Amino acid sequence: MRPQILLFGDSxxxxxxxxxxxxxxxxxxxxRKVDVVxxxxxxxxxxxxxxxxxxxxxxxxxxxxxxxxxxxxxxxxALLGGTGKKQHVPVNEYKENLRRIVQHIKxxxxxxxxxxxxxxxxxxQGRREFARSQYGxxxxxxxxxxNEVTGAYAEECVNLAKELxxxxxxxxxxxxxxxxxxxxxxxxxxxxTPEGNAVVSQEVIKIFDEAGFSDLPYDFPQHSEIDGENPExxxxxxxxxx
Amino acid sequence: MRPQILLFGDSxxxxxxxxxxxxxxxxxxxxRKVDVVxxxxxxxxxxxxxxxxxxxxxxxxxxxxxxxxxxxxxxxxALLGGTGKKQHVPVNEYKENLRRIVQHIKxxxxxxxxxxxxxxxxxxQGRREFARSQYGxxxxxxxxxxNEVTGAYAEECVNLAKELxxxxxxxxxxxxxxxxxxxxxxxxxxxxTPEGNAVVSQEVIKIFDEAGFSDLPYDFPQHSEIDGENPExxxxxxxxxx
Numbered sequence: 001m002r003p004q005i006l007l008f009g010d011s012x013x014x015x016x017x018x019x020x021x022x023x024x025x026x027x028x029x030x031x032r033k034v035d036v037v038x039x040x041x042x043x044x045x046x047x048x049x050x051x052x053x054x055x056x057x058x059x060x061x062x063x064x065x066x067x068x069x070x071x072x073x074x075x076x077x078a079l080l081g082g083t084g085k086k087q088h089v090p091v092n093e094y095k096e097n098l099r100r101i102v103q104h105i106k107x108x109x110x111x112x113x114x115x116x117x118x119x120x121x122x123x124x125q126g127r128r129e130f131a132r133s134q135y136g137x138x139x140x141x142x143x144x145x146x147n148e149v150t151g152a153y154a155e156e157c158v159n160l161a162k163e164l165x166x167x168x169x170x171x172x173x174x175x176x177x178x179x180x181x182x183x184x185x186x187x188x189x190x191x192x193t194p195e196g197n198a199v200v201s202q203e204v205i206k207i208f209d210e211a212g213f214s215d216l217p218y219d220f221p222q223h224s225e226i227d228g229e230n231p232e233x234x235x236x237x238x239x240x241x242x
Numbered sequence: 243m244r245p246q247i248l249l250f251g252d253s254x255x256x257x258x259x260x261x262x263x264x265x266x267x268x269x270x271x272x273x274r275k276v277d278v279v280x281x282x283x284x285x286x287x288x289x290x291x292x293x294x295x296x297x298x299x300x301x302x303x304x305x306x307x308x309x310x311x312x313x314x315x316x317x318x319x320a321l322l323g324g325t326g327k328k329q330h331v332p333v334n335e336y337k338e339n340l341r342r343i344v345q346h347i348k349x350x351x352x353x354x355x356x357x358x359x360x361x362x363x364x365x366x367q368g369r370r371e372f373a374r375s376q377y378g379x380x381x382x383x384x385x386x387x388x389n390e391v392t393g394a395y396a397e398e399c400v401n402l403a404k405e406l407x408x409x410x411x412x413x414x415x416x417x418x419x420x421x422x423x424x425x426x427x428x429x430x431x432x433x434x435t436p437e438g439n440a441v442v443s444q445e446v447i448k449i450f451d452e453a454g455f456s457d458l459p460y461d462f463p464q465h466s467e468i469d470g471e472n473p474e475x476x477x478x479x480x481x482x483x484x
Contacts, residue, residue, distance in 0.1 A: 017259075017270040019436065024266035028259040031280055038273055043465025051477040052462055086470035194261070220294055223285025228328035235293040 001063045002219060005030070005208070006037045008049070008056065008101075009071030012120070012192060012200075014040030020194030025201035026208075033216040034066065045075040045089045046097030053104050064109035067211070069204060070101055073119035073153040074145075074190060082144035083131075095156040102164055113211050115204065116161045116168040118154035120196065121175050122147040123182035126189025145190065167210075169203040243305045244461060247272070247450070248279045250291070250298065250343075251313030254362070254434060254442075256282030262436030267443035268450075275458040276308065287317040287331045288339030295346050306351035309453070311446060312343055315361035315395040316387075316432060324386035325373075337398040344406060355453050357446065358403045358410040360396035362438065363417050364389040365424035368431025387432065411445045 007013050007023050016023030017038060027036035039056050041049070049072060057064075076094040078084030089097065102114050122145045131139035154172035161168030175181045175196065182189070185196030192200065208214075221234040249255050249265050258265030259280060269278035281298050283291070291314060299306075318336040320326030331339065344356050364387045373381035396414035403410030417423045417438065424431070427438030434442065450456075463476040 014273055015270075017266045017273065019262045019267070021266065021270070024259045024263065024269070025261070027266070027269075027280060028257075028263070031256055031259065031282065035279060037277060038269060040273065041462060041465070043468075048465070048468060048473055048477075051473065055462070086468075087465070220283060220297070223283070223290070223329070226285075226290060226328075231290055231293065235290075 003034045003066040003216065004037050004063070005034050005067045005069075006039055006056070006065040007069050007071070008039045009069065009117070010040065010044045010075055011042035012040070012074060013038070013069070013071050014042045015191065016040060016197065016200075020197050022192070022197040022200035022204065025197070026204055029205055030208075030213060030216070032218045032220070034213065037065070043075060043087065044072070045078075045087050046072045046094050046101065047076075047089050050097055050100060053101060057105055057108050059108060061108065064105075064112050066111075067113040067115065067208060067213070068105055069115045069117055070098065071117040072098065073157055074150070077119060077122075077150040077153045078145055079143065079149065081142050083140050084144045091152050091156055094153055095160050098157060098160055099164070102160075102166065113208075114166050115207055116157050116166055117200070117204075118157040118168070118170050118172045119150050120171045120186065120190070120192065121181065122150045123186050123189040126182055126186055128189075130188035130190075167207045169200070169207070171200065171203075174203070175199060245276045245308040245458065246279050246305070247276050247309045247311075248281055248298070248307040249311050249313070250281045251311065251359070252282065252286045252317055253284035254282070254316060255280070255311070255313050256284045257433065258282060258439065258442075262439050264434070264439040264442035264446065267439070268446055271447055272450075272455060272458070274460045274462070276455065279307070285317060285329065286314070287320075287329050288314045288336050288343070289318075289331050292339055292342060295343060299347055299350050301350060303350065306347075306354050308353075309355040309357065309450060309455070310347055311357045311359055312340065313359040314340065315399055316392070319361060319364075319392040319395045320387055321385065321391065323384050325382050326386045333394050333398055336395055337402050340399060340402055341406070344402075344408065355450075356408050357449055358399050358408055359442070359446075360399040360410070360412050360414045361392050362413045362428065362432070362434065363423065364392045365428050365431040368424055368428055370431075372430035372432075409449045411442070411449070413442065413445075416445070417441060 075087040076089035078087040080088050105112055124143050151172055158168050158170050175185045187193045226234045317329040318331035320329040322330050347354055347356055366385050393414055400410050400412050417427045429435045468476045
C-alpha cells in the first residue's frame with residue numbers, strides 16, 4: 001500500500017481540487033509517491049466533524065495515513081447574529097474539538113504527521129459584496145463573520161498546535177502580511193482564489209518536505225531508468241519491494 | 243470503502259492534477275462520492291505499462307475500482323527515427339497491449355467501467371519549437387512524433403474499444419475539430435494546456451455521468467440537512483450505511 005495524505009476540513013478543503021486548488025497541488029507534487037485523499041465537507045464546523053471521526057479514521061485501519069491536514073474554523077467562527085449562526089461553535093469548544101480530532105488520529109498511529117491549519121482572514125467588505133450578488137436587496141445587513149472574531153479562532157488553533165507539539169499554519173496572519181490580501185487571496189471574502197490556494201499549498205508542502213516526504217521513493221522506475229532493449233531489468237529491481 | 247476511479251496512463255495522466263488538470267477536475271466533481279486515484283507514469287508506453295498491471299490492479303483486491311481510464315499511446319507512437327525511439331511500440335502491439343490491460347481489469351471485476359482514451363493529436367511545429375527551446379541548435383531536426391502516425395494509434399485504440407464494447411474518447415479527432423487546436427489545446431505540441439485538459443475532463447465526466455456516477459450518494463450529510471440544535475439526527479440516519 002502506498003502512503004496516504006488525508007485532507008480533512010470544510011469547504012476550503014472540499015474545493016481544493018478545483019483549478020489552482022491547494023489539494024490538487026499537493027497531489028501533483030507527490031504523485032507516484034503518495035496518494036492524497038480528499039475529505040472536505042462544505043459548511044462543516046468542528047462539532048459536526050466529530051461525527052465523522054470514526055468513519056474517516058477507523059481505529060482498525062491497517063494503514064493509517066502518513067499525514068493529515070486539519071483545516072476547520074471558518075464556520076465555527078460564524079457569528080451567532082448572522083446568517084451562519086447554525087454553524088457557530090464557541091471558540092473554547094472549537095479548540096477542544098480540534099484536540100479530540102488530533103487525539104483520535106494520534107491514537108490510530110503516533111507516527112501520523114498532523115498539521116493544523118487556521119481559517120483564513122475574513123474580508124468583511126468582500127462578504128457584503130458577495131451577499132448582495134447572491135440576494136440583492138434581501139442580503140442581510142449584519143455580517144456573517146468578522147476578521148477579528150475569526151482571528152481569535154486562528155489564535156486558539158495555533159495555541160493548541162504549540163501545546164501538542166504539532167506543526168501549524170497560521171493562514172490568518174500569513175495572508176494579512178500581504179498588501180491587498182482581501183482581493184488577492186479571497187474570492188468572496190472567505191474562500192480562496194488560486195493565489196490564496198498557492199499560499200496554502202506552499203506552506204503545506206514546506207512542512208511535508210521538512211518531514212522528508214519529497215525523499216520518499218517513486219513507486220515504479222522513471223522512464224529514463226528503463227532500458228528499451230531490456231525493460232524487465234528496471235522493473236525486476238524496483239517492483240519487488242512494491 | 244468509498245468507490246474509486248483509477249486514472250492509468252502516461253505523462254498526460256501524471257500531470258492531470260496540475261492547475262487546470264483533467265484528473266483534478268474529475269476528483270472535484272465527484273468529491274464526497276468517489277476517490278480518484280492517480281496512476282500516471284510519464285514517458286511510459288503500453289509495453290512498460292504491462293509490468294505494472296499486477297501491482298496496480300492486484301487480482302486479490304477486495305475492492306476493485308468502479309472505473310478506470312486507460313490513456314496511453316502518445317509514447318507508443320514515438321517514431322523509431324526520433325529522440326523518443328526507445329519508447330516506440332508498433333501499432334499492432336499497442337493494440338494488443340491495450341487489450342491485455344483491459345482483460346486484466348475485467349478479470350478483476352466485470353463491473354468495472356473501463357474507458358479507453360486515444361492520444362491527443364501532435365502539433366509538429368509545436369514539437370520543433372519546444373525542442374529548440376530546450377536544446378537550441380542541438381535540437382534534433384527529425385521529428386519525434388507525427389500527427390499522422392499518432393492518428394493510426396488513435397484509430398486502433400477506438401477500434402479496440404468497439405471490439406470490446408467499451409466507451410472511448412477519440413481525443414485525436416475531437417481536438418482537431420477545433421480551429422487553432424495546435425496552440426489552444428497543446429502546450430508543447432503534445433502535452434495539454436488547461437483548455438486541452440478541459441476537453442478531456444468534459445468527455446470523461448460525460449461518460450461517467452451516463453454510467454450514473456453523478457447519482458452516487460454523498461458520503462455524509464450536506465450541511466443544509468444538519469439541524470443545528472440536533473446535529474446527531476442527520477448523522478445517525480446517514481452514517482449507519484457508511
